[in-house]
Amino acid sequence: MSFRRFFQEEIETLPKEKLKALQLQRLQAMVELVYHQNSFYRKLYDEAGVKPSDIQSLEDIRKLPFLEKKSVRGAYPYGMALAPIGGENGAVEVHATSGTTGKSVPVFATMKDIENWADLNARELWMTGLRPGDVFMNSYGYGLPTGGFGFHYGAMKMGVMVIPMGSDARQYERFIDFIFDFGVAGMCMTPSVGLYVGNKAREMGIDFKKSKLKVGLFGAEPWPWETRLKLEEYFGITAYDEFGMTEFLGPGMTCECETRDGMHAWADAFLVECINPETGEPVGEGEEGELVWTWLNADGTAMLRYRSRDLSRVWWEERCACGRTHPKIAAIKGRTDDAVPIRGLIVFPSQIEAALLRFPETGANFRIIVDKRNGLDTFDLKVEVKENAMLESEEFVKQLQKQMAEAVKSVTGNTPHVHLVPADSLPRATGGESKTASARVEDRRNLQAVEQK
Ligand SMILES: [Zn+2]
Numbered sequence: 131m132s133f134r135r136f137f138q139e140e141i142e143t144l145p146k147e148k149l150k151a152l153q154l155q156r157l158q159a160m161v162e163l164v165y166h167q168n169s170f171y172r173k174l175y176d177e178a179g180v181k182p183s184d185i186q187s188l189e190d191i192r193k194l195p196f197l198e199k200k201s202v203r204g205a206y207p208y209g210m211a212l213a214p215i216g217g218e219n220g221a222v223e224v225h226a227t228s229g230t231t232g233k234s235v236p237v238f239a240t241m242k243d244i245e246n247w248a249d250l251n252a253r254e255l256w257m258t259g260l261r262p263g264d265v266f267m268n269s270y271g272y273g274l275p276t277g278g279f280g281f282h283y284g285a286m287k288m289g290v291m292v293i294p295m296g297s298d299a300r301q302y303e304r305f306i307d308f309i310f311d312f313g314v315a316g317m318c319m320t321p322s323v324g325l326y327v328g329n330k331a332r333e334m335g336i337d338f339k340k341s342k343l344k345v346g347l348f349g350a351e352p353w354p355w356e357t358r359l360k361l362e363e364y365f366g367i368t369a370y371d372e373f374g375m376t377e378f379l380g381p382g383m384t385c386e387c388e389t390r391d392g393m394h395a396w397a398d399a400f401l402v403e404c405i406n407p408e409t410g411e412p413v414g415e416g417e418e419g420e421l422v423w424t425w426l427n428a429d430g431t432a433m434l435r436y437r438s439r440d441l442s443r444v445w446w447e448e449r450c451a452c453g454r455t456h457p458k459i460a461a462i463k464g465r466t467d468d469a470v471p472i473r474g475l476i477v478f479p480s481q482i483e484a485a486l487l488r489f490p491e492t493g494a495n496f497r498i499i500v501d502k503r504n505g506l507d508t509f510d511l512k513v514e515v516k517e518n519a520m521l522e523s524e525e526f527v528k529q530l531q532k533q534m535a536e537a538v539k540s541v542t543g544n545t546p547h548v549h550l551v552p553a554d555s556l557p558r559a560t561g562g563e564s565k566t567a568s569a570r571v572e573d574r575r576n577l578q579a580v581e582q583k
Contacts, residue, residue: 135453137256137288138249141398142454146446149397149455154188156426157401161185161194163212164432170209171432174201191401196410196422197436202377203233213240213430221430226274227376234274235377238430243379244283246427250382250396251284257387257394257452258370259345260316262289267308269319270350270381271297277350280374280381281318302327306334309341316345318372321353321361326494328364329516338366347372349381352462354484371461377433378425384459389451392458395444399427402459403435404444407466416445420466421459439466470571472500473507477542479570482511485537491515491530495556498546501574511538511546518552
């Protein structure tokens with residue numbers, strides 16, 4: 131059977147100028163709405179001296195003050211709501227960020243939002259090669275963060291049967307069984323869960339080439355190209371990067387197409403800016419900065435100019451080789467608040483991951499431990515090995531630790547103390563919400579400062 135190329139051809143291929151006109155129209159309507167219906171925004175915009183009529187062009191969005199996570203938390207629980215709770219046209223589902231560093235940020239979805247959410251996710255599943263009649267295994271977490279639900283609704287919308295597997299990697303045997311027994315064609319999970327399950331399958335001698343599996347979508351954590359190659363090798367798939375934020379009912383915000391050169395950000399639903407995180411000024415097209423998101427067609431929750439802390443790049447081609455016209459963002463490099471300054475240099479966990487994955491001995495996880503001794507930063511790196519037998523030869527361990535330390539130094543400028551540790555011995559992030567690398571960094575310097583007070 132042959133299928134069409136796009137899930138929603140007209141909007142996915144709408145010429146760039148028309149998309150921009152649609153964005154402006156939706157932005158103006160949204161600012162008008164929040165100013166008149168939401169006291170949080172009314173106060174925010176009055177204090178900044180900006181009125182809805184000031185938004186005459188897309189660039190005028192810069193007149194609106196940023197939303198910081200801190201200020202959004204101040205509006206907890208219902209301050210960001212646009213719709214009544216329940217009832218006709220009201221919010222019928224609520225999700226929330228994990229709240230690991232403070233109050234959760236809730237997001238309210240009306241039925242209209244859920245319909246739009248399903249469409250955006252179906253576009254992405256379609257774009258990465260799934261078609262009606264396929265079986266999709268959803269291994270993001272189902273819960274307060276939106277990870278599991280987005281692709282679940284998207285798969286249902288396009289006639290793909292979805293298996294709500296959830297993200298608990300300890301049930302890897304069931305992951306593997308279901309892929310074969312139900313003829314799974316596509317799956318989604320965090321890259322770290324993927325590496326874990328793939329490695330287990332490899333140990334068990336499983337060959338996924340004998341299954342129907344062809345596509346994997348991975349997100350919720352920054353992951354370097356080396357991880358992609360490893361996942362493709364483990365599962366015999368084409369691996370795609372996708373990115374979303376719970377505050378915007380992500381996934382369904384951005385995903386790679388067949389070119390795998392950046393992720394299309396759905397411009398009819400979101401306006402993405404890229405700013406210098408220090409000054410708040412826009413950076414040039416394609417230059418690195420912090421992503422700032424505005425939700426253009428939200429019905430239940432207002433999110434305008436929300437600072438993500440994610441570092442990436444944004445560019446907008448007239449038309450991608452895949453035929454789509456929506457702008458692109460680069461793979462998330464890290465978060466401004468994940469950047470770990472060590473001995474005066476900035477280190478990102480994703481850089482370290484890329485360096486370690488060049489070693490076939492590297493297992494599924496690693497942990498960065500930073501401390502201060504005699505006024506100087508210490509930098510320790512615990513790395514899981516793939517097989518515990520590798521730890522038996524002292525000479526081998528010493529050599530490998532030295533080589534890994536050199537590899538990390540070559541990308542970060544800092545030489546760590548590498549300690550090889552047994553497989554599966556370090557804490558691991560499994561949920562669909564841990565886009566931060568905080569699970570991988572243990573910064574004891576701040577603890578010390580607190581204890582000394
Ligand atoms: Zn494309």
